[in-house]
Amino acid sequence: MAPRYAWRSTTGDRTITTIVKKLIPQWKNGLYPAQQDLIARILDRQAILCCMATGGGKSALFSVPILILREMARNPHLYPDLPTCALPQGIVITPTKGLAANIVLELKKLGIPALAYCHETVTEARMTGRNLAQEIGECKTWNVVCVDPEHLRDKAWRVITAHEVYRTNIVYGCTDEVHLINEWGVDFRPLFKHIGPFFRGRLPSSTSIFALSATLQPGTATKSVLSSLGMLGDNVHVFRSSNERPNTQFIMEPLQHGVEGKIFPQLLDYLNSRRKAVVHCRTIDDVLRVFLYLWKSLPPGPHRLRRLKMYHSLRDAEENEGILRLLDEDAECQVVIATIAFANGLNVKSLLDSISVGFPDTVDQLWQEKGRVGRDIETAARGVVLFQPSALAAAEKQIAGKAEILTEKNCYIAAFNRIYKNPPIETSYLDCISAKRRFPCSLCATRNNITLVFPAPPLLPGIELPLFAAPPAADPLSTLDKKMRLTKKEREQAEAALLEFGRTVHRAERKLPANRNRPKSSYFPASLVRAILDRLLTLDSLAGLEKILTAWVFATAYCVRLYAVVRGLQATISSQREKARLERNAKQRATRQKKKAVYDSELEEEEEREESVEESSSEDEVDHPRSSPVPPPSKRTRRVLEEVTNERPTRTHPPAKKAPRQPLQRASEVSQSYRPAYKPSRRRGPAIE
Ligand SMILES: [Zn+2]
Numbered sequence: 001m002a003p004r005y006a007w008r009s010t011t012g013d014r015t016i017t018t019i020v021k022k023l024i025p026q027w028k029n030g031l032y033p034a035q036q037d038l039i040a041r042i043l044d045r046q047a048i049l050c051c052m053a054t055g056g057g058k059s060a061l062f063s064v065p066i067l068i069l070r071e072m073a074r075n076p077h078l079y080p081d082l083p084t085c086a087l088p089q090g091i092v093i094t095p096t097k098g099l100a101a102n103i104v105l106e107l108k109k110l111g112i113p114a115l116a117y118c119h120e121t122v123t124e125a126r127m128t129g130r131n132l133a134q135e136i137g138e139c140k141t142w143n144v145v146c147v148d149p150e151h152l153r154d155k156a157w158r159v160i161t162a163h164e165v166y167r168t169n170i171v172y173g174c175t176d177e178v179h180l181i182n183e184w185g186v187d188f189r190p191l192f193k194h195i196g197p198f199f200r201g202r203l204p205s206s207t208s209i210f211a212l213s214a215t216l217q218p219g220t221a222t223k224s225v226l227s228s229l230g231m232l233g234d235n236v237h238v239f240r241s242s243n244e245r246p247n248t249q250f251i252m253e254p255l256q257h258g259v260e261g262k263i264f265p266q267l268l269d270y271l272n273s274r275r276k277a278v279v280h281c282r283t284i285d286d287v288l289r290v291f292l293y294l295w296k297s298l299p300p301g302p303h304r305l306r307r308l309k310m311y312h313s314l315r316d317a318e319e320n321e322g323i324l325r326l327l328d329e330d331a332e333c334q335v336v337i338a339t340i341a342f343a344n345g346l347n348v349k350s351l352l353d354s355i356s357v358g359f360p361d362t363v364d365q366l367w368q369e370k371g372r373v374g375r376d377i378e379t380a381a382r383g384v385v386l387f388q389p390s391a392l393a394a395a396e397k398q399i400a401g402k403a404e405i406l407t408e409k410n411c412y413i414a415a416f417n418r419i420y421k422n423p424p425i426e427t428s429y430l431d432c433i434s435a436k437r438r439f440p441c442s443l444c445a446t447r448n449n450i451t452l453v454f455p456a457p458p459l460l461p462g463i464e465l466p467l468f469a470a471p472p473a474a475d476p477l478s479t480l481d482k483k484m485r486l487t488k489k490e491r492e493q494a495e496a497a498l499l500e501f502g503r504t505v506h507r508a509e510r511k512l513p514a515n516r517n518r519p520k521s522s523y524f525p526a527s528l529v530r531a532i533l534d535r536l537l538t539l540d541s542l543a544g545l546e547k548i549l550t551a552w553v554f555a556t557a558y559c560v561r562l563y564a565v566v567r568g569l570q571a572t573i574s575s576q577r578e579k580a581r582l583e584r585n586a587k588q589r590a591t592r593q594k595k596k597a598v599y600d601s602e603l604e605e606e607e608e609r610e611e612s613v614e615e616s617s618s619e620d621e622v623d624h625p626r627s628s629p630v631p632p633p634s635k636r637t638r639r640v641l642e643e644v645t646n647e648r649p650t651r652t653h654p655p656a657k658k659a660p661r662q663p664l665q666r667a668s669e670v671s672q673s674y675r676p677a678y679k680p681s682r683r684r685g686p687a688i689e
Contacts, residue, residue, distance in 0.1 A: 004081040007043035011080050016040060019068045019079075024110065031064070032057060038239060039064050041208070042172055043083065047236045048210035049178070049226060051420075053243040054371030058212045059103070059347075062092050062174050063110050066143045069171065070112075085169045087139035091203075092146045093175040093195050095184070095344055098311075100146035101321045102346050103176070107144055117147040120317055122154070132156060137163030149191040152198050161202040170207050173199040177344045178211035179364050181228050182221050196229040214243050214371055215364035218421045242422035243367065247374045248381040249439035249452055250412050252405075255386045259286065259358040264293050266386055268468040270355055271335055274456040275382075276327060277353035279337045280360070280369045284312045287337050290357060294335065296471035303332065307465065311338035324348050331460050343368045349375045352382065352454075359387040363401055363419055380439065382454055412441040484537045486573070491533055494569045498529050501565050505554055528552055532566065537573070539566055 005011040016039060020030055031039065035057050041048055042065045052058050069088035072079050094100040100116035107114040115121065117132070125132045133156035135141045151157075160166055175181070175195055185192030199209050211229055216222055218240070226236060257263050259282070271277060271294070281287045291310050298304045309323045320341075326333040328350045336342070343365055354373040360366040366385065374381025387406065395403035401419075408415040411431035422428045432440035433448055440450055459465065486494060502524030509515050509523060531548050532539075539545050542563050549555040549562070 003083045007040040007082060008037070012040050012043070012082055015079055015082060016043075016064075016068060019071050020064060023067050023071060024064075031060060034239065034241065035060050035064075038210075038237075039068075041237055042210060043068065043208075045083075045171075045206050045208040047208065047231045049216075049222070049231065049236060049238045050210065050212050051216050051222075051238075051240045051243065052212070052214060053241065053245060054214040054368070055347075055375045055377070056214070056241065056243075058176075058214075059106060061210065061212065062090055062103075062144060062172070062176075063107055063112055065171055066090055066112055067110065070143070085171065087165070087169045088143060089139050089166060089170045090144045091170070091173045092144060093152070093173075094146045094148060095177050095180050095189075095192075096313075096341050097148065097317055098320050098324075098341055098346060099176065099344060100148070101317065102324065103146050104144075105321075106347065112144060113142045114144040114146065115142045117145050117151055118317075119151075122151070122156075133159040136160045137166045139165050139169045149189065149195055152194065153191060157198070158202070167204050170203055172208040172210060173203050174209075175211040175229065177213060177368075178225050178229070179213045179216040179221065180344065181225050183362060183364060185228070193228055196227075196231075200230040215367045215420070217364070217419055240421075240423075242417070242424075242428060243371075243420055244413060244417060244422050244428065245370060245374060245381070245383070246438050247377050247379060248370060248383045249441065249445070249454075250370065250416075251382060251384045251442040252412060253384065253386050253442070254389050254392070255358070259388055262289055262293060263470070263473075264290055264357060264386075265470050267294065267355060267357075268297060268470060270353055270382070270384060272467050273353070273454055274334065274459070274465050275352040275454065276333075276350045277335050277355060278342060278348075278351055278369075278372055279335060280343065280354065280356040281337060281339060282358050282360075284314060284339055286357060287312055287339055290337050293471070294337070294468065297468045299466050303464065303466070306330065306332045307334050309333060309336045311336050311342050313339065313341045327351060331463050332465065334465065340365065342372065346372060347375060348372065351375070352379060353384065354382070355384040355386065357386050359385060359391045359402060359406065361402075363405060363416070366402075366405070367416065367420075380454055408443065411444050413437060413444075486533060486536060490573050490576075494533055494536055494573070495529060497565060497569055498524075498532060501562060502529070505558055509554065523554070525552070532562075536566065536569060539563075539570075 007016070013036065016036060017030060020027065030036075034052075038048060038050060038061055042061060048061075050058060050061065066088050069084050072082070072084045073086045073088075076084075092100075092103060094103060094116075097116060097118045097120075100118060104114040104116050115136070117136075122132065136145055136156075137160045147157075161170075181192045181195070199207070203209075209229065209231065211225065211231070213225075216225060222238070226232065226238075253266065256266060267279065267290070279290055281290055287310055291308060294308055295304055298307065309326065311320050311323050323333075323336055324346065327336060327348045343360075351373045354370050356366065356369055360369060370383035373383065391402070392406050395406035397403075404419060405412060405415050414429050414431055414435075416422070417428035427435045432444035437444075439452060440448065444450075445452060506520060506523040510518070510520075528549070532545075535544075535548065539548075542559065545563050545566060546555070546559055549559055
């Protein structure tokens with residue numbers, strides 16, 4: 001018999017409120033009205049798309065329904081006749097294993113047993129002889145399973161979703177960070193596009209399908225996600241609230257040094273506030289360079305290992321999880337330098353500053369990065385983007401997306417609000433001052449001469465956090481342009497000439513009484529020869545050479561003559577290089593012409609062959625249609641076909657060289673490359689954390 005009440009009713013509402021109060025007393029204000037309504041809809045097995053700011057309470061949607069149904073199953077006599085099940089189950093699709101681990105941890109805090117179904121857990125289960133598919137299907141060990149789109153394709157998930165017990169207990173299938181279907185589903189991780197078919201094809205129709213994001217733009221992006229998840233028609237409830245972050249100052253600042261360089265001095269001021277910060281980088285390579293720079297900018301000592309952390313997908317999953325924990329628990333762990341693996345969904349309450357080095361690929365990614373800080377609404381957070389000036393130049397030629405933020409001249413927050421159509425539109429499109437925002441963005445702050453101060457949190461007793469200071473500039477030679485450096489051969493040649501010059505100095509000077517006891521090596525020291533060779537091609541004035549010769553006793557007498565030698569060497573090297581360049585070009589030209597000649601003769605041969613085939617086939621057709629002599633299969637049938645359908649290829653150019661075709665990646669390869677291989681031994685290297 002169908003239950004008497006639906007969850008979206010006064011009785012349902014009252015029951016939800018009672019159970020939440022009983023099981024989660026730490027939520028002093030209970031659920032927000034929007035959360036309450038969405039949870040009732042999930043319990044009524046509806047389809048939902050929920051776009052809500054980071055920290056807005058989306059995670060309650062996958063925890064509270066399970067808590068409620070578990071409580072109802074334990075104490076059925078206490079509650080009215082509402083739809084329920086004995087062993088409630090939920091699936092949460094997560095893009096990264098970091099997020100899966102984060103969600104599992106949060107669920108465990110609420111007393112909900114959860115599993116991250118990923119490479120590590122699957123391998124571990126296999127090695128210990130456990131049958132994960134069986135265990136999940138029986139619904140006895142876990143209530144929620146987090147899984148990435150790639151692992152959904154495992155055979156195990158066909159077994160799980162066919163299990164009778166699982167089918168009667170599955171409550172919801174949720175996709176977290178659903179904007180990634182558009183962002184990653186196209187080419188980076190195509191299996192994002194299979195989430196919808198999995199939910200619709202494998203789960204019972206009574207399952208609530210819902211999707212969550214803080215940065216899904218209205219319009220085309222939303223439509224595309226809905227259709228990918230098979231959420232069509234009027235049965236989908238779309239809930240959208242503003243994703244503005246009122247406790248965060250948004251700051252845009254042009255990068256003064258290349259994002260691919262080795263120095264990032266603009267970070268130091270922000271980090272010297274000693275607030276916990278995440279530095280977002282585009283690639284693992286960037287992470288390493290930023291880390292190295294910050295490492296050098298701190299005084300030596302073991303405290304650097306505690307203070308600076310790296311978070312990226314090449315690190316062990318456990319180490320990455322450990323960093324999230326340390327950020328919250330260790331007062332000395334201040335800065336995490338991270339890739340996009342840290343951008344989506346992760347929840348670290350203590351982070352206050354988010355600094356992006358380089359403008360992120362999309363506005364959604366940018367807003368996700370800024371969503372990592374200021375999770376506690378009472379705190380004052382900063383979201384900084386250090387953008388490349390080249391990105392601004394490129395943006396000025398475009399109109400939408402990133403360009404809209406980069407080229408914004410009035411108010412960044414208003415621009416974000418326009419992109420996400422954040423309500424209430426009457427105020428959200430206004431600039432920070434008119435809208436009375438708590439923290440004006442950097443545009444509004446500059447225009448109105450407002451300087452905000454973000455104080456450092458008080459240091460706990462016994463804790464020392466020395467200030468960052470820009471490390472001494474790197475050796476200028478290491479930054480020398482490649483063209484200005486000598487090749488090995490050129491260096492040998494120049495060295496021989498300089499040594500010969502040294503010998504003439506020796507011959508001329510050794511006879512003087514003052515030099516009688518002078519060792520031979522000091523007439524023209526080897527260190528001097530090395531210094532000249534290092535800078536040989538950059539020396540363009542006598543003064544420049546004099547700077548190198550300051551410590552040489554014969555500088556005054558021989559400087560001009562030495563400069564003449566240097567100039568001579570420069571001229572020789574430059575003419576040699578020019579000659580080599582001309583030779584190289586001539587060689588390339590010859591190769592091109594040779595290729596063209598081969599191509600032309602092949603084309604001619606082929607045409608002749610075609611003509612003869614046409615003639616012979618027209619003769620043979622009548623007499624011997626079956627035994628007609630078929631020409632040997634040509635390797636170049638493609639071109640013959642083309643000539644029927646396409647224009648004749650022009651003969652003037654040799655065939656363009658085709659780039660080697662990239663092999664298609666299989667799902668398993670994608671997931672492999674995405675996560676480090678399982679390490680059976682738990683033993684780690686020397687503990688440096
Ligand atoms: Zn503003």
